[in-house]
Amino acid sequence: MGRSDELRAFEELLDSLAAGRPCHLLVVGDAGIGKTVLLQAAAAAARARGVSVLEVTGVPGERALPGATLWLLASRLEAVGVESEAIEELRAVSARASAGPPLLRALAVAAAMSPVLLVADDVHWWDPLSVAALQFAARRLAVDPVAVLAAGRPQVLEDRGFAAVPRLEVGPVPRDLAGELARSVAPETVESVARGLWSRLGGNTLAVVETAARLTPDEQRGTAPVPEDLPVGPGVVTRWASEVDTLPERSRLALAVLAVVSADETLGAALSAAGVDAEDLLPAEAGGLVRLDALRWQFRHPLVRPAVLAAEPPATVRRAHAAAADALVGLATTPHLVLRRARHRAAAALGPEASLARDLTAEAELLARLGAHGAAADAYDLAAAADPDPASAAERLARAAAHALEDFDDDSAVRLGRAGLAHSPEPRVRGSLLRITGAALGRVQNATEGRHLLTRSLDLLEGPERAEAARDLLFTLDLTTEPEARVRALVDELGPADLLAPVDRLLLAHTVFHVDPGAEARLTLEQALLAVDDDEAVASGRTVETLMNAAFCLGLEVSAPRLRRAVVTLSSSGDPRRRLEGLGIDQMLAFWDGRWRHLLDMVEETRELTEAIGRVDLYSDGLELQVLARRALAAEFAPVLARARTLMSAAGMDYWAAALPGEEAMLALAEGRTERAIELVSSELDHLPAHTSAHAVHADHLVTLTEALADAGRVGDAAEVRERLRLMLGASPSALGEGFLARTAAAVAEDAEVADLLGEAEGFLEVGMHVFELAMTRLRLARWLRRHRRRREAAERLELALAAFEHLECRTWADQCRAELRAVGVDVTRHDRYDTRAQLTAQERRVVDVVGAGATNDEAARQLFLSPRTVEAHLTHVYRKLGVRGRTELARLATAHDGPSSRTLVRNP
Structure with missing residues (x-):
């Protein structure tokens, strides 16, 4: 009624689906405005066209239960004939961030049989894992005949990441339809009363209908005044609650069981455990509170569920939860159902109870053995809430936080860790909580605070856990600013290298190389890198940073084969988080070896994935900046720079943030603003300690500064910068480092030595596979050769440099090569083979x-x-x-x- 625009939008969506153009639509509006009725109409229209319809409604009480809505969706998919393997893969999801791929595959299988319309109601009540999976799958169903029609409340959906989905705003029904709407349930309602209700209730469809139905005949006819206390918003729930009050006691208990049980397959057992059965729902059906649809009991409207729970005394709700838990005895064999049972048991408890805490801990331990770390964290959290002893509750929170950290859920790890610390635990547990919280903060959120907490944890821990704290601290430390004595002390805490896991052994070797970058330390680092096998790479949350640190020190000539194997392993994983780690390594390789177009593609994919799984991407901005600077794309550079500064500052990544002026300098240099480039890199240099690291993150900027100063006639200043670079690269630099040292030596050398030194740099960079730096070296060498009338040799270098700059799309540098080629008598006509x-x-x-x-x-x-x-x-x-x-x-x-x-x-x- 009065919804022709909305129904037309649904018809267009179904037309697109029939034409093989999948599209998605978000129906937004306030509670009671009519979204559910509209979705039911769309579902009926789809079925009439032969479309398979999957209807799933969010449940308020299960928003905190990871995967709850996915479990219901799996049942719907199974009902339309999706193969059991795809269903089991979806049901087996236990980690918070890995539900998208199995849902994508299950929907694709369903779509291969017939077009699919997924009707997702009350998405604002879906659990975060299910929401993320829905968004992940919807974005990737580009041509499969699957349409998603989702509905929810406006602000909540914006907060949950649906801003980019096309929206259909459902507002109040037109005022001139108020009478027809009211008379659909109260035939004697006159127009003036109906319009008065419409105005006082803001045109809310549900409120108008429910209120009109409850007016007395005189009030409907206008012969008696309409009450002042009209149900508005939560008042609608109150009205339903009053209807619940009129039901028999057994019916009310059966309704309460239905309200707490959303899994269809356990409803019968739960009713039986409560001492009632499905027949006890018949009075509620007669009263219009529930309906039996395709052998499934459902509430007539989502707001009936909270009305039922609000109407019942707490004892009845606890009894319903206890029955739901009993129904799962013998069935709770998957992580999802084990956690569901634990939640029901916790909700059924009268309060903290030691025996319940022990039972919930047993559930958590089972989940941990199943490898469901996210679910185990939730179960330990429940056990802590049930524990009357603050000391043992803190220990259970420490376990919860540890499993959340293992699950890469850093936000939950921080929340649980801080909750445990608030219990004033004994020193050992306090140390554990400080370590876990610090490790989570240091990983992606706030490295500065993370380092502080990890340092405090060392004072409280002993044995293996103290070694873990030292390892986590080394992982988050900015080694460039730490006193050498402290770094060596932390290395000693790790214990013998041969007893460490491969990734931790690599971390140790990198740290030792940083402290004393000699030939022996370099050999140890090479061996440690080779020892990190693929399984370890996939399993560790520290893989990307640890492998990249080793690669910075050793150079591509040594590390590239191992890094590429890691990329293949991580990228082929079905877990988006592992895919992200593979993208992180591959982006670095792509920058170094000149696959910049591929790099920018990966940056786009990385941002999409990080948004989908709730992670923070700290590295893509920096790599994108490097490409944009060298391509002299100033307009695109500015917003990425601003975003990178914000992210790195929030995460406490001071060392990496200090490199940002150097990227601005590379942009200025590409634009021909040499003095500005000198100014920017000089400011970067002022914030670097005398001995930084073997990392190349600042090294290329110091090369730029040395050459710019020398070209400006400031050879003495250039020599000082070159000495800083030599200290940075240490006694055993990579091929890239050797090339940089030779190139900067050429900048400050006597004229007769320049060609030999640049030729030496060329050889090192060619081995090191650094395409841009090699091209820059050849351009400088060619200029020297041209000035000394060695035109043929200059032309050879310029042709190679031009090919590289064209491939990298560095137009300003390519133009300089062409100008130099013309100066030696060569004209260049460019034909890109792969412009298509x-x-x-x-x-x-x-x-x-x-x-x-x-x-x-x-x-x-x-x-x-x-x-x-x-x-x-x-x-x-x-x-x-x-x-x-x-x-x-x-x-x-x-x-x-x-x-x-x-x-x-x-x-x-």
Whole structure:
């Protein structure tokens, strides 16, 4: 009634679905405005078209239960014939961040049988894991015939990450329909009374209908005044609660059981455990509170559920929870059901009780053995709440926080750790809580506070846990600013290297190399890097940073093969978090070896994934800045720089934040503003300690400053900067470091030595696979050669540098190469062989890379978190855009696209 625009929007959505153009729609509006009725109408229209409809409604009491809504969705998918393997994979999800891929695959399987409409009602009450999975899957169902029609309250949905989904605002019904609306339930309602109700109730459909139905006949006819206490907002719930009060006692208990049990398969057992049965729901059905739909009992409206729970005394609600827990005895074999039973048992308790705390701890231990760390954290949290002893409650919170940390849920680890600390635990437990909280803060949130808490934990811990605290502290420390004595003391705390896990052994080796970067330490670091096998790489949350630190020290010539194996292992995982770790390593490799277009594609994917799983991306901005600076893209550079500063400051990443002026300097240099570049890098240098690290994050900036100063005639200042660089790189630098040292030596050397030193730098950088720095070295060498009339040699270097700059899309540097080539008698006509690849979208380029490497459509779908149908659609578009006829040609293109562009070189006579 009065919803023609909304119904038209649903018809358009179904038309798109029938045409193979999946689309999603978010129906937003206040409680009681009519969203549920509209969704029911859309579902009926879809069924009439032969569409499979999956209806799932959020439950307020289960918002804190990870995966609760997904469990219901799995039942709906099973009912439409989705294969058991896909259903079991979805039901087996226990980690908070890994539900998206199995839901994506299950929906793709359902869509292969018939078009699917997923009707998701009350999404504001869905648990976060289910919401993240829904968003993850919806974004990747690009061509599969799946449409998502979700509904919820406006502000809540904006807070939960739905801002980008097309919205259909459901407002009040038109005022001129108020009479018709009221008379649908109270036929004697006159127009003036109906319009008065509409005005006083803000046009809320549910409130108007429910209020009109409760007016006396005289009030409906206008012969008696309408009461002042009209139900507005929560008042509607109160009205339903009054209806519950009129039911028989057994019916009220049965309603309470239905209110706390959302899993259809356990409702019958729960009713039986409470001493009632399904027949006791019949009076509630007659009263319009519930309905039996396809053999499933459902509340007539989502607001009836809280009305039932509000109407019943706490004892009845606890009895319903106890029955729900009893119904799961023998069935709680999966992490989801074990945690559900634990929650029901906790809700059934009269208060803190030692025996209940022990039982809930047993549930938590079972979840831990099943590897469901997120669920185990929740169960330990419940056990702590049930524990009357503050000391043992603090210990249970410490276990909860430890499992949350293991689950990569840093926010929960911090929350649980701080809750445990508030219990004033005994020193050992306090030390554990400080360590866990500090490790979580140091990982992605606030490194400064994390380091502070970890330092405090060392004073309270002993034995293996003290070694863990030392390891976590070393992992979060800024080694460039720490006194050497303190770093050595922490290294000693770790114990013998051969007793450490491979990743921790690598951390130790990197730390030792930082303190004393000699040949022996370098060899130890190389051995430690090779010892980190693929399984360890996938299992550790410290993989990316630890491997990258080793790579910075050793250089690509040593670390690249190991890093690329790690990328393959992590990227092929079905877990988006592992995919993120693989992207982190691959982004670094891509910057160094010149795959910048691929790097920017990965930056886009990384941001999408981090948003989907609630992580913080601290590295992509820095890498994107490096590319934008060298390409002289000032307009794009500015917003990324601002975002990077904010993120790094919030996370306490002072060392990395200190490199940002250097990236501004690289932009200024590319734009020809040499004095500004000198000013910026000089300010960066002022904030660096005399001995920093073997990291290359600042080293290229110091090379830039040395050369700029020397070119400006300030050779003495340049020599001082070069000495800082030599101290930074240590006694055993990588090929990149050796190249930088040779290049800066050339900047301050006598003229006769320059060519030999730059040639030496060229050789080192070629081995080190650093495309941009190699091209810059060749450009400087070519300029020297041209000035000394060695034109043929200059032309050879310039041709190589030009090819690299064109490939990297560094137009200003490429233009300088062309100018130099013209000066030595060579004109250049540029022909990019792979410009057609630039027509591809970022997702299409990712598909090209994966399929071109030999993956099947199914393998590519799993690796990229897409459906096979979406991969096939992308390939169809790619073939058309690139003019290739099959996978063989595509594989050749994928292999070749990162090579230099072809050019015609014309010698001037």
